[in-house]
Amino acid sequence: MDCLFDPGKLISATLIDDTIRDDQPSVDDVGSKYRLRPLSSKDHARGYLDLLSQLTKTGNVTRLMFTTTFDSMRKDSGTYFIIVIEDTMKKCIVATGSLTIEKKFIHQCGHRGRIEDIVVHYDYRGKRFGKIIVQRLIALSRVLKCYKISLECKDSNVSWYSSMGFVREPGNSNFMQMRLIDDDEEPSP
Amino acid sequence: MDCLFDPGKLISATLIDDTIRDDQPSVDDVGSKYRLRPLSSKDHARGYLDLLSQLTKTGNVTRLMFTTTFDSMRKDSGTYFIIVIEDTMKKCIVATGSLTIEKKFIHQCGHRGRIEDIVVHYDYRGKRFGKIIVQRLIALSRVLKCYKISLECKDSNVSWYSSMGFVREPGNSNFMQMRLIDDDEEPSP
Numbered sequence: 001m002d003c004l005f006d007p008g009k010l011i012s013a014t015l016i017d018d019t020i021r022d023d024q025p026s027v028d029d030v031g032s033k034y035r036l037r038p039l040s041s042k043d044h045a046r047g048y049l050d051l052l053s054q055l056t057k058t059g060n061v062t063r064l065m066f067t068t069t070f071d072s073m074r075k076d077s078g079t080y081f082i083i084v085i086e087d088t089m090k091k092c093i094v095a096t097g098s099l100t101i102e103k104k105f106i107h108q109c110g111h112r113g114r115i116e117d118i119v120v121h122y123d124y125r126g127k128r129f130g131k132i133i134v135q136r137l138i139a140l141s142r143v144l145k146c147y148k149i150s151l152e153c154k155d156s157n158v159s160w161y162s163s164m165g166f167v168r169e170p171g172n173s174n175f176m177q178m179r180l181i182d183d184d185e186e187p188s189p
Numbered sequence: 190m191d192c193l194f195d196p197g198k199l200i201s202a203t204l205i206d207d208t209i210r211d212d213q214p215s216v217d218d219v220g221s222k223y224r225l226r227p228l229s230s231k232d233h234a235r236g237y238l239d240l241l242s243q244l245t246k247t248g249n250v251t252r253l254m255f256t257t258t259f260d261s262m263r264k265d266s267g268t269y270f271i272i273v274i275e276d277t278m279k280k281c282i283v284a285t286g287s288l289t290i291e292k293k294f295i296h297q298c299g300h301r302g303r304i305e306d307i308v309v310h311y312d313y314r315g316k317r318f319g320k321i322i323v324q325r326l327i328a329l330s331r332v333l334k335c336y337k338i339s340l341e342c343k344d345s346n347v348s349w350y351s352s353m354g355f356v357r358e359p360g361n362s363n364f365m366q367m368r369l370i371d372d373d374e375e376p377s378p
Contacts, residue, residue, distance in 0.1 A: 061297060065297070065298045069293075072292060076265040080292070100291055102289055104306075105238065105241055105255065106306065107370075108249070108254070109254045116291075117293075117295065148369060149366065150364065150367070152361075152363060157363075162365075165367050166365035167366065167367070172344070174341060174343070174346075174347050174364055175339065175362045175364040176342060176351075176355035176356060177355060177356065178337070178338050178339070180331060180336060181337075
């Protein structure tokens with residue numbers, strides 16, 4: 001499979017993910033109904049963009065646009081780690097999340113991770129897929145030796161992320177933004 | 190000069206930076222006392238790391254570590270935009286800030302910008318250098334066609350960033366983090 005990043009990194013992350021429990025769907029096995037894996041260059045045809053449009057505005061992303069961005073992300077080696085859960089029977093992507101690595105000079109030229117774009121398909125909620133995605137990205141950030149990972153979220157999601165170990169540090173937890181193109185936060189129809 | 194990114198982008202940003210006023214130091218002229226420019230591969234010797242250590246933990250970053258990270262950032266074309274203000278008489282870096290571009294599939298494969306690591310040297314405060322750096326990074330993010338830029342900050346900095354147009358969106362302004370290596374936020378001695 002044509003992967004966004006070395007699947008070996010995800011295998012290492014799976015090995016150290018101590019949140020995997022017997023009552024969770026077996027998402028990593030190739031033969032299972034659901035499979036967790038890196039984003040593939042073929043996922044445009046598997047509804048990856050439709051899934052993202054349940055989170056925020058995606059617009060019309062053609063196959064060429066998808067491939068160009070995918071190739072560009074892959075070229076930036078060690079930066080983009082997008083994982084997906086595929087329904088292998090229906091051959092469609094039902095959950096996704098991304099870990100983006102920022103190279104720094106601080107922290108002895110360390111790496112900082114950012115968790116972004118977590119979304120589970122409407123029809124597949126209640127299966128703990130969101131938590132599986134985030135926990136695996138946390139494990140992946142350990143494999144990639146990040147000194148810190150972070151995310152921004154709505155008030156309604158604070159307790160959910162807290163349950164996985166994220167904290168709002170007192171006096172240091174403000175997320176500020178400036179929208180330069182006014183088309184954000186309106187999910188596509 | 191051996192720059193982290195195409196100086197032409199910064200020249201374009203300077204042209205559209207409508208916050209430049211006559212009472213500000215002329216930081217962009219090559220012949221002036223202070224010069225604003227992209228980070229250079231020679232800035233390790235000009236105190237760039239010492240400056241960063243006034244912001245957070247940097248540790249001992251050797252020239253080789255600096256060069257390796259610099260080259261790696263430059264290779265990820267279109268991602269890392271670190272700017273500095275140099276005191277051209279003393280040949281030392283007195284202020285810096287970074288804009289990091291994250292490639293996305295959402296927003297029609299758009300670009301999102303993040304402003305990070307803003308610091309002005311203790312001896313050079315009160316000259317509006319911090320504001321000049323942030324305003325120029327905002328202008329740069331427009332040149333780079335970001336649909337959104339964002340940052341995380343302490344409570345004490347919210348009003349400062351607000352004055353430049355950043356907002357904490359109601360219900361959507363939580364910054365959460367998880368420290369994986371416990372050495373953060375302790376400025377070097």
